[in-house]
Amino acid sequence: MSPVPDVPAGVVDDAALLRQVSDGNRQALELLYRRHAGWLLIRLGRRCADPGVVDEVIQDTFVAVWRSASKYSGQGEVAAWIWGIGVRRLVDAVRRVPATQLVADPIEQNLELSAEERVLLGVQYGDLAGALDRLSPELRAVVQSTVLDGLTTAEAGRLLGIPQGTVKTRMKRAREQLREELA
């Protein structure tokens, strides 16, 4: 295994690449693909157990990047923008292939979430990671899709194969449980 390659200085940044993509530059698209397809594939692969579906979603995502590069606002990380497209394409793909096996991500030990994520959870203090740990897998899956992956309740419901109302109730229950444990 080679040491971690640092991104060389003077390399065109993602936002500039995306501008070139919106001008129809195919090489810029390929460069963007080489930079982002890998981590996106790993991250999506943790949410969908079928590699065929994941490959198709990656492909859809970069075709969408090609077609809608001009819609990138220029604010925020390009990676986050690509993730937003990718995770929504995954939701769509899962809806088309209902038999897809989804990975519910069990929560493990002790790293803290970002401040923003804590506020979203409505939790301020205490052993957050431990508390997340003690959520049931169903509640944790809902917290992950909505808070961490940035999906709406409707999209999370489609991804997890449960009704939107159930997402809301589970989210509410998760919030109550976390608040109790962290009080």
Place this chain on the structure above:
Amino acid sequence: MTWHIPEPMALAYVSGEVQGARAASIEAHVMTCATCRSLVGREVPTDRLDAIWADVEELVDAPRPSWAERLLTRVGVPESDARLVASAPSLHLSWLTAVAGVLAFAAWASQNGDRGLVLFLIVAPIVPVVAVAGAYGRWIDPTYEVSVSSSYPTMRLLLLRAGAVVVASGVLAALASLLVPDARVAAAWVLPCLALVTVTLALSRWLPLLWSAAFVATCYVMPLLGGLHQDADVLAFVISRAAQLTALVVAAAAVTFMFTDPQLRAALRRSQ
């Protein structure tokens, strides 16, 4: 950012051993750090990424799906159907623009007395018939050879396309009818239109679609024009209850007749 994910932890994340809050933390960091993105991403086999890229390139080179195709896919029509339906010539934007122009003219004419109103009643029901004629056929459709040689059932394609173009041109005609000053006239085109479209489709069992549409349109337009020429009260005739009822009966008969066609029943079964 100077902190980077330690390599063993990145590998454990990729292999799925790291989960929960720690994985969430890695994912949050990866969004903001290009170095760690490439550290995680390079664990994906190159040939897998190459294969996906090849597909991306192919799709990027392919023509963009038309607006009609995207709309159809969005409302849940399967992609293969959507492509075939949307390639109907009379769903192309140029065609629909022409249709809108003709209808706008008819609506404008309807502002000018009885003769104008009759003109609207002649044009509005005919427009969807012409659109159906432009939906499918040897002389009209550049994809005709392909659709004939494919195993796709012709009748099903015809019905799907007819449905799509009738909806599209019908919506335009309905919009135009909002401009018609006389409410009775504004509604009177619907039933004749229904009758003309269904008869056209029913006749297409024996005739090429284009001929069947031309025949039906002629049978509708000629008597009305003749009536106008003789100074008969064509307007009162078309909006009369008897004429409207006749149109309804004709439409019902045409639909019933279509259902006696085994090919059509097979096509409908397939779509369920």
